[in-house]
Amino acid sequence: MKGESGSVGTLKRSRLATRERLLDAAGAVFAERGFAASTIEDVCERAGFTRGAFYSNFETKDELLVQLLDREEVKLLERFNAAVSQALQATEPLAVVVERIYDLQPFGADNYALRAELVFLALKDPKLATAYQAAREALRAKFGPFLIAALAARGLRLTVDPIDALDTLEAVFEASVRSSLIAGGSPNDRGSLAARMLPIIVLAVSAPI
Amino acid sequence: MKGESGSVGTLKRSRLATRERLLDAAGAVFAERGFAASTIEDVCERAGFTRGAFYSNFETKDELLVQLLDREEVKLLERFNAAVSQALQATEPLAVVVERIYDLQPFGADNYALRAELVFLALKDPKLATAYQAAREALRAKFGPFLIAALAARGLRLTVDPIDALDTLEAVFEASVRSSLIAGGSPNDRGSLAARMLPIIVLAVSAPI
DNA sequence: CATGTTCGATACACTCACGTATCGGATACG
DNA sequence: CGTATCCGATACGTGAGTGTATCGAACATG
Incomplete structure (x- = not known):
């Protein structure tokens, strides 16, 4: 058989x-x-x-989607691993640290569209909802220690729940990418909302040790 | 004829x-x-x-969508008009001002899904993209003066581009709504990310006059 | 009350995507 | 070199959604 x-x-x-x-x-x-x-x-x-x-x-189109999402998540985490471990060794000013976020290039146009679709489907399908939350959890697990270490290297500590800080940064970054894409620009534009606001937000949620 | x-x-x-x-x-x-x-x-x-x-x-399903979006935008602006003009008269502490954002109830579950869909379609259809941008512009035109006035009444002024401030607040608010919806909660949960972070952000982008 | 028009319901033909069943070429193996 | 197997291609049948053409009931009008 x-x-x-x-x-x-x-x-x-x-x-x-x-x-x-x-x-x-x-x-x-x-x-x-x-x-x-x-x-x-x-x-x-x-x-x-x-x-x-x-x-x-x-078997079905749904299975294709699930396998695609799995594969893309693995790819994204690999990219994060590489970029973060590299960034952790640097001791540059805060603005440069924020720039590192761009270098992670989490979203190209296709990546963003796919992610937006996932969010949308997760609103309806509980199964995809848990997959979505698991993926975010994995990202936070990677990025949270990076943020804390980067701040500590500059004599700063978070004054809010790290998860809240991460979610806020992500929200602004995502809004920035979206805006650029809809306006027809490049997703990781350094003249964007994120470029202006992320450093301010980082400072707002941290204080000297 | x-x-x-x-x-x-x-x-x-x-x-x-x-x-x-x-x-x-x-x-x-x-x-x-x-x-x-x-x-x-x-x-x-x-x-x-x-x-x-x-x-x-x-004529087509597309036309139905366009007319629906038009109608919903009008409704949303009407709700903003009512809520904002009411809030403008109050002189409450900052936290309460932020709470007013919730009272505007811009998103229910259906509203959010519809809006997410619009964003998604706008990524592909330039025609919808301009409609989307026009709708956001209209919202900013309503909400910007409200924010500035509310701050001024408390002896504060914006230290960043008002548009950046609005976009940032919106991004965090939207992320908060999304997270609540996907987790199965109510969209305008006051124990949410937005409830914790919005006051901090407002303070971060303003200074005494 | 008779007539014309409007608007939603019904019937029908057509397309498109789906899923299955079968076929054929390539490759591994004895 | 013959044979079995694997895997993608091909050829159906099927169901669902579409758009059009026609029908009939309700209502306005003279």
């Missing part, structure tokens, strides 16, 4: 490759048209397959 | 009524399932009509 003796090497490799291609295509198509408006055939076409490939690898 | 001599009174009134019912239904259905996933028949069914009523009153 589930014969998997010989083909473990080559065959499985190509299978994984088509899966990746389908996920890549799904990311692009979902970001472009939105999840609900996207068609399984849209995704397959973009990936250069027919629907046969899809049904051979996934 | 466009005979409209006698029926101006009663007939048109009932026509407008079915239009309103369709718009009400559209607001509920779009918020519940999302615009793309919603069906014209869904909307008609919710309104208690068949599709005949829809095609007699609208």
Whole structure:
């Protein structure tokens, strides 16, 4: 039945490759048209397959979305790991620390659209809601210690709940990215709302040790 | 051709009524399932009509959305007008001023979902993007003077661009509403991120005159 | 009361996406 | 070199949503 003796090497490799291609295509198509408006055939076409490939690898469009989100979350965390560990060693002025947030590039246009879609779906589907909250939790776990350490290196400490501080910074950053995208600009514009307000907010929620 | 001599009174009134019912239904259905996933028949069914009523009153689903957004924006501005003019007369402590923001109740669950959908669609459709920006502009025009006056009445002035201040407050407020909704709570929870952070932010962007 | 018009309901044809069942080429293996 | 298996392509049937064309009831009007 589930014969998997010989083909473990080559065959499985190509299978994984088509899966990746389908996920890549799904990311692009979902970001472009939105999840609900996207068609399984849209995704397959973009990936250069027919629907046969899809049904051979996934059950439903929903499963495709879930796997895509999982993969993207892993990617994002990897990027955070790299950028944060690098930033932790620097001892630059506060404004530069804030700039580091931009260098993390958490959102490109596609990433933002996908994330916005996730938020929207999470409003309706409790299952996605918990996935969303788990993803945010993971991000906070990464970024919270970074913020605290960066402040401590400058003789500062948080005066509010770290979670509140993170959520506030994230909210402003996200609003900034959104505004830039809707205005047609680049998502991580350094002349943006975030560039002006994030340093002020950081100072507002911290005090000398 | 466009005979409209006698029926101006009663007939048109009932026509407008079915239009309103369709718009009400559209607001509920779009918020519940999302615009793309919603069906014209869904909307008609919710309104208690068949599709005949829809095609007699609208051309496309897109037109329905645009008219819905127009109507909702008018409603929101009316609510702001009432609440703001009332709040302007009061001379309460700052925390209470912030609480007034909650009393404006800009977002219920449906309102938030609809707005999130609009943001999402605006990312793709330039036409909706300008509509979105116009709506925000109108809100800022209402709320900016209110904020400045409320601060002035307490001997404070803004130390940043008023637009930045407004956008920041809005971002945090929206993040707070979203978080409450996804967690399954009430949208305007007074124990929320916004309740804790908004006063701090207001102080951070203002100084004694 | 008769007539015309308006507007929502009904019926129908059509398209599109879906899911399944089957096929064929490529690859691993004896 | 023959054979089995895997996996994507192809070819259906099906259901749902759309838009149009037509119908009929309610109401206004003379």
